[in-house]
Amino acid sequence: MSSNQAPQLRPPQAGPGGPDVRTSHATNFSKGFVVKLLLLGMVNALGVYGVLAAWGAESYGILWAMVALLVAANYVYFSKRALPLKYILPGLAFLLVYQVFVVFYTGYIAFTNYGDGHNSVKGDAIEFLLISNERRLEGSASYPLTVIRDGEELGFAILTQGDVVRVGRAEQPLQDAPDAVVSDGVVTEVPGYEILPRGEVLQRSDDVTRLRVPLSEDPEDGSIRTQDARAGYVYVSTLEYDESADTMTDTVAGTVYRPNERGQFEAEDGSRLPVGWRVTVGAENFTTAFADPRYSTPFVKIFAWTVAFAALSVVTTFLLGLALAMVFNDPRLRGRKIYRSLLILPYAFPGFLAALLWSGLLNRRYGFINDVILNGAQIGWLTDPWLAKLSVLGVNLWLGFPYMFLICTGALQSIPQDVTEAAKIDGAGRIRTWRSVVMPLLLVSTAPLLISSFAFNFNNFTLIYLLTGGGPRFSDASVPLGHTDILISMVYSISGIDGNAPRNYGLASALSIVIFVIVATISAIAFRQTRKLEEIN
Amino acid sequence: MAATTDQPVVLRNRMSTRRWFSELGWRHIVGVIAVAYAGFPLIYVLSASVSSRGTLTGSNRLFSEVGTSNFAALNETYFWHWMGNTLIIATATGIGTVLMGAAAAYAFSRFRFTGRRGGLTALLVIQMFPQMLAFVAIFLLLLGLGNVVPVLGLNSKLALICVYLGGALGVNTFLMYGFFNTVPRELDEAAKLDGASHAQIYWTIILRLVTPILAVVGLLSFISSFGEFIIARIILQTESNWTLAVGLYGWVSALLEANWGLFAAGAVISAVPVILLFLFLQKYIVGGLTAGSVKG
Numbered sequence: 001m002s003s004n005q006a007p008q009l010r011p012p013q014a015g016p017g018g019p020d021v022r023t024s025h026a027t028n029f030s031k032g033f034v035v036k037l038l039l040l041g042m043v044n045a046l047g048v049y050g051v052l053a054a055w056g057a058e059s060y061g062i063l064w065a066m067v068a069l070l071v072a073a074n075y076v077y078f079s080k081r082a083l084p085l086k087y088i089l090p091g092l093a094f095l096l097v098y099q100v101f102v103v104f105y106t107g108y109i110a111f112t113n114y115g116d117g118h119n120s121v122k123g124d125a126i127e128f129l130l131i132s133n134e135r136r137l138e139g140s141a142s143y144p145l146t147v148i149r150d151g152e153e154l155g156f157a158i159l160t161q162g163d164v165v166r167v168g169r170a171e172q173p174l175q176d177a178p179d180a181v182v183s184d185g186v187v188t189e190v191p192g193y194e195i196l197p198r199g200e201v202l203q204r205s206d207d208v209t210r211l212r213v214p215l216s217e218d219p220e221d222g223s224i225r226t227q228d229a230r231a232g233y234v235y236v237s238t239l240e241y242d243e244s245a246d247t248m249t250d251t252v253a254g255t256v257y258r259p260n261e262r263g264q265f266e267a268e269d270g271s272r273l274p275v276g277w278r279v280t281v282g283a284e285n286f287t288t289a290f291a292d293p294r295y296s297t298p299f300v301k302i303f304a305w306t307v308a309f310a311a312l313s314v315v316t317t318f319l320l321g322l323a324l325a326m327v328f329n330d331p332r333l334r335g336r337k338i339y340r341s342l343l344i345l346p347y348a349f350p351g352f353l354a355a356l357l358w359s360g361l362l363n364r365r366y367g368f369i370n371d372v373i374l375n376g377a378q379i380g381w382l383t384d385p386w387l388a389k390l391s392v393l394g395v396n397l398w399l400g401f402p403y404m405f406l407i408c409t410g411a412l413q414s415i416p417q418d419v420t421e422a423a424k425i426d427g428a429g430r431i432r433t434w435r436s437v438v439m440p441l442l443l444v445s446t447a448p449l450l451i452s453s454f455a456f457n458f459n460n461f462t463l464i465y466l467l468t469g470g471g472p473r474f475s476d477a478s479v480p481l482g483h484t485d486i487l488i489s490m491v492y493s494i495s496g497i498d499g500n501a502p503r504n505y506g507l508a509s510a511l512s513i514v515i516f517v518i519v520a521t522i523s524a525i526a527f528r529q530t531r532k533l534e535e536i537n
Numbered sequence: 538m539a540a541t542t543d544q545p546v547v548l549r550n551r552m553s554t555r556r557w558f559s560e561l562g563w564r565h566i567v568g569v570i571a572v573a574y575a576g577f578p579l580i581y582v583l584s585a586s587v588s589s590r591g592t593l594t595g596s597n598r599l600f601s602e603v604g605t606s607n608f609a610a611l612n613e614t615y616f617w618h619w620m621g622n623t624l625i626i627a628t629a630t631g632i633g634t635v636l637m638g639a640a641a642a643y644a645f646s647r648f649r650f651t652g653r654r655g656g657l658t659a660l661l662v663i664q665m666f667p668q669m670l671a672f673v674a675i676f677l678l679l680l681g682l683g684n685v686v687p688v689l690g691l692n693s694k695l696a697l698i699c700v701y702l703g704g705a706l707g708v709n710t711f712l713m714y715g716f717f718n719t720v721p722r723e724l725d726e727a728a729k730l731d732g733a734s735h736a737q738i739y740w741t742i743i744l745r746l747v748t749p750i751l752a753v754v755g756l757l758s759f760i761s762s763f764g765e766f767i768i769a770r771i772i773l774q775t776e777s778n779w780t781l782a783v784g785l786y787g788w789v790s791a792l793l794e795a796n797w798g799l800f801a802a803g804a805v806i807s808a809v810p811v812i813l814l815f816l817f818l819q820k821y822i823v824g825g826l827t828a829g830s831v832k833g
Contacts, residue, residue: 341816342576
C-alpha cells in the first residue's frame with residue numbers, strides 16, 4: 001500500500017535535461033524543468049500537510065525539522081548556487097533523519113531513565129496518575145446507563161437528573177445528546193450509535209467495566225464508570241494535582257507528594273507514586289552497566305564471547321575459504337566454474353533462512369544431525385553452553401566461507417606471476433614462497449575486507465537471535481541473557497522492546513554507545529595496522 | 538601448491554594416472570566434499586519442503602515421499618503477504634539506494650565545493666555506526682512520527698523503507714565514489730563543450746558507464762533489506778505487515794516441530810529470487826565484493 005508513495009516523500013532528483021546552469025528557468029520550460037516542478041510541488045504539498053499535522057499533534061520538534069527540510073529542498077532545487085547539493089540532498093535528508101539523528105538521540109536516551117515507569121513526559125504521567133487512582137465519589141448519585149457502540153468502540157449514554165441524555169466514549173468526554181430517545185427512564189436510542197445488546201454486554205463485560213468516560217477534558221473532574229452496565233457512577237481521583245505548587249496530594253490519606261530528581265512523585269516518608277516521567281539521570285546507566293553485578297557480570301562474559309565469536313568467525317571462514325581457493329586455483333582443473341557456482345550457494349542463501357534452517361538441523365531430539373548423521377544421539381547442540389558456542393561458529397562457517405573463498409580466489413589471481421617466479425629463481429621453495437611472498441600480498445588485499453567482516457560479525461544479531469536466541473540461559477542471571485548472546489542481542493534483550501523483559505531504553509542505549517565505541521576503536525586500530533602492512537610492500 | 542599453476546597446460550594430455558591424481562585428482566575429491574558440505578542443508582530443506590508429513594522428525598528421511606501439501610498449506614497463512622511485503626520493501630530500498638547513492642557519488646566525484654572533503658570524511662565516520670545499533674532510538678523516533686503522520690510511524694512499510702534508505706548513503710557512497718572516479722573526466726568535459734547540462738551528463742553518460750557498480754549496490758542492498766530482521770521486527774507489528782524474516786522466525790520459534798514443513802516450503806520459495814539474482818549477477822558481485830562490500 002505504501003511503496004508507491006515512497007518516491008513522493010523523497011525530494012526529487014534533478015530530472016533529465018534539468019536546470020541548465022546558464023539559462024534562466026523562466027525562459028526555458030524544458031521537459032526536465034516541468035518534471036522537477038511537479039516533483040517539488042508534490043514534495044511541498046506533502047511537506048505542508050506534515051507541518052500542519054505536526055502543528056495539530058503539538059509535536060514541535062518534528063514540525064521544525066519538517067520546515068527546515070522543506071526550506072532546504074526548495075532553496076536547493078530553485079537556486080543556481082547549490083549545484084552539488086541538488087545531487088546530495090535526497091540521500092542526505094534520509095541520512096540526517098534516520099541515521100545521524102538517531103545516533104544522537106541514542107546518545108541522549110543513554111543519559112535518561114526512559115523505560116517502564118518513565119515512559120513519557122511529566123504531563124502524561126500526571127494525567128495517568130489521576131486517572132488510575134479514581135474511586136467512586138462517596139454518596140454520589142447513580143445514573144441510569146446504557147452501553148452503546150460506534151463500530152467496535154464502546155461508549156456510555158447516561159440519563160441525568162434533569163432528564164438530559166449525555167453521551168461519551170473513552171476518548172471523547174460526555175456531551176449532551178438532545179436527539180436521544182428515552183423510555184421508562186432508560187436511554188433506548190442514540191443517533192449515530194447502536195445500543196449494545198444485553199448478550200454482548202455480558203460477553204464484553206471486561207471491556208465495559210474497564211471503560212472510563214471522562215466528564216470533561218480535565219482529568220481532575222473525574223469520569224463515569226459502571227460495574228453492572230445498568231447504573232453509572234461518578235468516579236473522582238483520590239489524587240489532586242496542584243499546578244502552582246507542583247505537588248500531588250492524596251485526598252484520602254492526606255499525603256503530599258513532591259517531584260524528585262528521578263522523575264517521580266515522592267512523599268516525605270520516601271513512598272513514591274508508581275508512574276513517573278523521564279528525566280536525565282547523568283551517567284547512571286553507564287555505571288549500572290559496569291558496576292551493577294546484575295549487568296556487569298553477564299556483560300563481561302558476553303563481551304568476551306562477542307570478541308571471540310567475531311574473531312573466530314573471521315579466522316575459520318578465512319582459512320577454509322583460502323584453502324578452497326588454493327585447491328581450485330589451478331587452471332588445468334576441469335569444472336572449476338561449476339565448483340565455484342555450487343560453493344557460493346550458502347552465500348546466496350539468505351542468512352536468516354540459514355540460521356532458522358540450522359536451528360532445526362541441530363535440534364536435540366528430532367534434528368537431522370542427531371537423528372540421521374549421528375544415528376539417534378541426543379546431543380544438545382543448542383542447549384549445552386559450550387556446544388551452543390561451537391554450533392554458532394559452525395553455522396557461521398557454513399554461511400561465511402563462500403565469501404572468503406570468492407575474495408581469496410580474486411586476490412590469488414591478481415598476484416602477478418613474475419613475483420612468484422622471481423622467488424623461485426632466488427631459490428625459495430614452495431612453502432617459503434608462500435610464507436614470504438604470496439601470503440603478505442594476499443593479506444594486504446584482503447585485510448580491509450577481514451576487518452569489515454569482523455565488524456559485521458561483531459553485530460551479527462540475525463544469526464544469534466534466530467539460531468539460539470542467545471540461549472542457553474545463564475543459570476544465575478536475573479536478566480534474560482544467555483551463553484551465546486553477543487552485545488547487540490544483549491542490548492535487544494535489555495531494552496525489553498519485544499515485551500519479554502521490563503523496558504529499559506536508557507540502559508539499552510547506553511550499551512549501544514559502548515558497543516559503538518568498541519567497534520569504532522577496533523576498526524580504527526585495525527585500519528591503521530593495515531596501512532602499515534601496505535607500507536611494508 | 539601455487540607453484541603448479543605455472544606449469545605448462547599442454548602437460549595435461551601426457552600425464553600418467555598417478556601424476557594426474559597427485560596434481561589434480563585430489564582437488565576433485567576436496568571439491569566434492571566441499572560441495573557436499575555446502576549443499577547438504579539445501580538438499581535437506583528442499584526434501585523437507587516436499588515431505589508430506591510436515592514435521593521435523595518426518596523430514597529426516599530425504600525424499601522418502603514427494604508431495605506439494607506444504608506448499609498448498611502456505612495459502613492458508615500470511616506467507617504470500619509476507620512475500621509481497623518483503624519484495625516491495627527490498628525492491629524500493631534497492632532502487633532508492635542506487636538512485637541516492639549514485640547521485641551523491643556523482644556530486645563528490647565531479648564537483649569541487651567547500652565541505653567536499655569534510656563530507657567524505659563524515660560519511661566514513663557515520664559508516665562505522667551500524668544503524669541497527671540505534672534500534673531503540675529508531676523505535677522511539679517512529680513512535681513520535683506516527684503521532685503526526687501515521688504512514689511514517691510504527692507498523693508501516695513505508696516507514697521501514699525510509700529507515701533502510703537512511704543507511705543508503707553511509708554504506709554505499711564510498712564504494713560508488715571510487716568507481717565513479719575511474720570514469721575519465723574528459724568524457725564529461727567533452728559533453729559539456731557540446732552543450733550538455735550537468736543533469737544530462739549524469740543521466741545519459743555517467744550512469745551508463747557505471748552500470749556494474751549500480752548492479753552490485755542495488756543487489757546488495759536488496760539482499761540485505763530482504764533478510765534484515767531486527768528493525769523489521771520492531772517496526773512491523775501486525776502479522777499481515779510482517780516481512781519473511783519476521784514471519785518465518787515466528788513459525789520456527791513458536792512451534793518448531795509442527796511448523797517445520799511449512800517453514801521449509803516457505804524457505805524454498807523465498808530463497809529462489811535471491812539465489813536467482815545471485816547466479817545471474819555473479820560476475821558483478823565478485824567484482825563488488827573485492828571492492829569492499831559485505832552481505833548483510
